[in-house]
Amino acid sequence: MSAGPERHGTRLRPGPLSFIFDGRRYTGQAGDTAASALLASGVRLLGRSVKYRRARGLFSAGFEEPNALLTVGVRPSVIPNVPASQLVLSEGMVLRSQNRWPTLGFDLASLLQAGGGFFGAGFYYKTFIWPSWRTYEPLVRHLAGLGEAPRACQLPPVAIEHLHCDVLIAGAGPAGLAAARAAARAGARVVLCESEPACGGELEFEPGMIEGRSAAAWVAMTLAELATLGARVLVSTTVVTDDSGEFIAHAEPGGLPGRNTVYHIRPHAMVMAAGAIERPIVFCNNDRPGVMLLGAAERYLARYGAQVGQEAVLFANHDRVYAAAQRLLAGGLRVRAIVDTRAADAPGTDSEVQRLRESLVRSGVECLSAHAVIGAEGGRAVRAARIAPLAGAGARTGRRISCDTILVSGGWSPALNAGLHGSDARRFAPAVGAFVAGSQTDWRRYAGSANGHFDLAAVLQDGHGAGARAAAHAGARGSAGAHPQGSGDAPPRLAPFARSPATGPAEKRQFIDLQNDVTVADLRTALAEGFIDIEHVKRYTTLGIGTEQGRSSTVVGGAILAELKGETLAAVGTSRSRPPYHPVTMQSIAGFHVGAAVKVARRTPLHDWHATHGGMLEPMGLWMRPRYYLASGANPFDAAVAEARRVRAHGGIADGSTLGKLEIAGPDAAAFLDFLYLSKASTIRVGRSKYMVNLREDGCVLDDGLVLRLAHDRFIATTSSGHGTHMLAHFEYYRATDWAGHRVSVTDVTEAWAAIVVAGPHSRAALSQVLGAPWQGRLSQLAHMDFADGQFGGQDLRVLRASFSGELAVELHCRPAMAVPLWEALICAGLEPYGLEALDILRLEKGYLVSSELNGQTTPLDLGMESLVRQGNPCLGRELLDRPAFHEASRPRLVGLRAADGRAQFLAGAQLTTEAAPAQPCGYVTSSAYSPTLGEWLGLALVARDCVSERALLTARDPLRGSDTPVRVVSAVHFDPSSERMKT
């Protein structure tokens, strides 16, 4: 489509721009939004409504757009539901209309609208009961939903900036600008956020005079001054919510995700100057393409030189309509009539407005008082407005004025509670016909229309005052100077008017919520069925839950509800708004936590070695650990079996650096550990270690590990890898509370020590070779659970003789810088690495506990630690362990399992049953693995005590995986029960 003559507007730059809408190529101009370019190209039909699929066009020029939502981009990576009014075009952009099939012009499902009242509020609750909702649901789901579901997302990660300032101001209209200037002049560090790409608010099109200049010149001058005062002005940026005193603002240049920035702003004071949103007046067929907000027409004209139509009827309840009409007339729109709901002698008609009105009449505009537009004619576009007097003859039928556009304005509703959970106080202001801010705090206040100010002079003064007070609250000591003087359009003097009179059937086409097709008839139904509170009405009718978050509908909906209930709007109230203030993309919310970076990964000092030597790294909590090594086998099972076999036959090394290590030091260290562990640490001799378990407050086992006594007053407590962070907090908690005032400290040294496990019959020979002469004698002197400190390569080395494999083994604790050289030396000495999977096999063969036994549901009694419990150490959790339930026969007990036939496989997660009660589990398999050493499947299980006897026969029932395996209860220690291998 041809470009037409070049248009002029505040947001336009010269130069054509082509884009595609529903497969057709159009030409716009640099700076155009999709809305302005399509308007200029004469496109009126832009979407279909959710429920009835009625034809819809542009309704607004801002975020409150309920109708003209587009899908942007090409498949698979599309962005759905982008308001055309917010979307700044770029060359070649591909746009599609939504929610229609097969085409926007002819939508099959629009036949539904013939059902009219049938599909009204509550429809779904009353039917589709037989045979079941599931029968109808797929069709309903496909008819519902607005834009296309994206098949991919190719958005880059967002930029993030954390800002600290004295005063944050949301909104850069006249109030916000005056506030920012006052605060900055007073010496405050100011951040000013404006949702639109340009500052000024309605000053963009309302030609007021401020401080002797045109409004536009004043805006430019103020922005220049703010820049010199060091204020940050962020355009296309909306404060979306308050996160406990930290405001989150999202910048989305061009109205489309792609180059987003998320700001976390921490101000000392906040001014909300978010302006007001024009509200419609509801009449029959007020949803037809061509019915639009009056302010939208002005914005499209001033910003983009775009005409919203040829011939218009204006419909309003206030004085501002006359000045607007004059500007639109001057801009080339033929204004056929102005329909004012107020009586001719209404107090609003002051002399200046009278003069304006007379001049409009002279220009051929018909000016009607005490009249209303009672209906729009036309299907896919407005063809005429039906006008009627509000009283007397002709009030029901009215007369027809042909036009293609009806511009409507029912006043303005302040944008309150920008993302603040709707919890701020608000009060009804009759002169505004809406709610304004109520009581305010020093640190967060409102300015401008939010306080009910609608004439420029008052708005500027209010903004200035709010900015100055906010700066003072933030501690700025300078003078804010005098408030800016200005004059603009006359005060609106509106007379609240929410909807035109209508007959019953016509109320079914009086649309309140355009996106969700909520009509006056729906409100009546809701009331008749007892949904009388505004919150109930919202939930029952879906009023105000659309993508524009009810901006275009909640106040007018409340007013109509008040009318139907015979109450005041003040009494009816409005439903609570919910954050975010603007819908924000999930990618922006996710921040940098996307893809591989979704969660930080912790790496051991050997991480890179594993990665470059075929170690299959897998997450364990935040840690990355090698599960197996590719060189050992192609799949996890084969590799683990080979690695485990190798350790028993020869030897191997494993990375144990993820084990948590807490250094507990001070004169009270031993007593502190006695409190935190089931058995006593104070009996450990220096140079020795001990396997110990921690209890949770309720007596269940929390964690297990070794405790090493380094000195009389110094210990290292190791924790399992997955619990390290939690155990650190646990130790710190009791140090800070019950043990406050005692002389003990807790220091996390997990990362200060790498740990290499060296296990297997060949391990001692390899170690002697690697550690060399200084260690030779000491190694052979180390008894089981002894450790020795020394040096390796000039750095600290601790050799701990402990085994979790049942083999002769040590753990080498070294500084991280030495981990790779030590590891490689061990490899040179003939040892090969093994992974977590093999480690688990080795542990299981020895009956050592893993996380599936320490699952937070087991007590030390369940795990066979009666002797430790009986020692009677009065540790944390000990008292509650005496509760009767923990001693009942139904409590589990840890046992070993083998297949009855010595061959069959059984898996962890299988439930165990007895022959007597085949449907009632008496326990379950906690761990299982194939043991290459014993040549069969082994398991550990928790089984009710009354079902446990040596050689008892149970069934491992695994219906999920289709197996029932007879298993026999055996000792949990499957291999080398006397532990000769690791002790010699």
Add this chain to the structure above:
Amino acid sequence: MDSSNTCSIARGPARTALEFSAFGGPRPDFIAVSWPTAPGGVIRDELQRPELLHFAPDRWLAPGPTAQVSALLRAAADTGAGVLVDATGKWVELLIAGPGAARLLASAIAVEAVLDRRGCAAVTLFDCPAILARQNDDFVLWVQASYAADFIATAERFRAMLRSGA
């Protein structure tokens, strides 16, 4: 490219690190004249590099202590008011330098607020536990070693984004 947003991220040398923990209670007598007692207090060498950082209640970090600092810490431990723990390898030192350093860190935290009237602060940057301090016009930080690789990767991504003027 905007030169005001450029910065570099450099790993410091691996050095001995000591952590001192006091047992709390009344103001202990170990405190020498130069000991940083205020929250976030730091003592620095002549090049303004932090030598002893008070990063948490009753806790101090000495990254790469000189003989003098070591002696100071040992003397404090000898009074019995606290203990010294060798944390060598726990922290990875990183220097973030250049005109864009503050902006890079602002991708993770409100730097100015966090370091307001203090020499150092314990923080979490891109989900990584760290101790952050100013060093002349630049920033120095000690990240817990297991997080360091991820921290550098995330910081480098933001650095590239800022350099390209996003």
Add this chain to the structure above:
Amino acid sequence: MSVAPAAARHYSALALLRARIAGPGYWRPLWTGRKLQPAYDVVVVGAGGHGLATAFHLARDHGIRRVAVLEKRLVGYGNVGRNTTIVRSNYLLPENHYFYEDSLRRWETLSRDLNYNVMYSPRGVVDLALTDDAFPALARRGNAMRLAGIDAELLDLVALERFAPELEPRRKRRFPIVGALLQRRGGTVRHDAVAWGYARAASARGVDIIEDCEVTGVRTAANAATGVETTRGYVQAERIVFATAGHTGTVGTMLGTALPIETHLLQAMVSEPIKPLINSVIVYVSPGNGETYICQSDRGGLVMGGHLDGFPSYTREGQWHRLEDVVQGAVELFPRIGGVKILRQWAGTNDMTMDGSPIMDRLRYDNVFVNAGWCYGGFKAIPASGAAFATFVATGTAPDLIRAYRLSRFATGHMLDEPGQGPFPVRL
């Protein structure tokens, strides 16, 4: 037979046609605004799901004539209308899975039982395992369910891909998916409809539902409660039922009993509506971020929830940074939804017990009953809870189905700690 109130209009497609012909005035209020009477057999405090269902069953199953439900604000204004609408019975412990299975069976027929379409949608609930450890834990749970006669399937990656291709289970991820537990009969129910449906059905059976009536105290005499003080005056009651969710702790304080309950916020959020993308309910727990669960409403919005906000609160204002955790999880799970926008967040106040399971017991007095501690699980429990609790209140004996939910279990050690996290509601 009590006098059928004018509210009774049977719902059907035919009735809709009739209404269209009859014009306005055909439909009647779902529950009638009757006047508060001075005395009742049972006063139920709280017109949420549990309170309304209990009242309904008291009237329908036990023929108790004088029942009132007193509500501080509006019918269904609390958690019943703030949850993520998920119903399932995939619990590990027998005490829990038999109870929730009873509930799920009731969900299957509830629309017909209430003559109100609550839109039960058995689209399948998928619990993902992200680590090798998690997979056997899911198997343990699933096998326990199967042996109890409850449907459960364990899906490997191939089966998961077939069931939910939109998940792209084999995509390379920071936390790779290893498998899933599927309960096909699990799914969603339109939450508001449950409150309204029960209110309508209870009202039709003569229950007085009184909104804007806050209970401020309990009057007692001789070791029994005699009635409740309300903002509309004193009401005498033979028996009192508290079903006040997040305010149960305060009820305990009112009666001088410290309960093992903390009140926490649980938030939920919804995206803009899009065409169908996610066809089941997906639940997963990732290390460090806690839980994310996501499904798509029939209107097209992606409904998400996660872990608790993290500290006691009655504000119903969810923390944005908790929302970030949930959204990070959702985007990690479905990278394609990165460009879809979040529209609203909201929160409910959850009565978190010290073992994560509910409390259905007497409280201090023989004729005071408390139905609480539903933690995250309250919504899906409503039908079973209402039926069983009504039996308890009417007969004085707790049915087997809920006997394990007694308050004394903490003292005896019979906790029902499904996740094994001990006496702390908040732990990631």
Add this chain to the structure above:
Amino acid sequence: MTRIACPFCGPRELREFEFHKTLPTPGAQGAFARTYERVADPALSVEHWQHVAGCRAWLLVHRNPSTGVVFAVELAGEVMP
């Protein structure tokens, strides 16, 4: 909810802190009461929190759980609960 001012680090974002538990009734004796009983006062909640993303100090926080207003924050142990 408002920000928590860590006695050591100064005011930090709420996301840096982790709640642990509500304290039992003052004077509660025995492991059972300390482990299971919670005070439910909508006007005042006394709690233990940790500044996990900062100095890791354990804090004693007095808060109004109905408004989110924080009355006082001190290091745990300085005043025994």
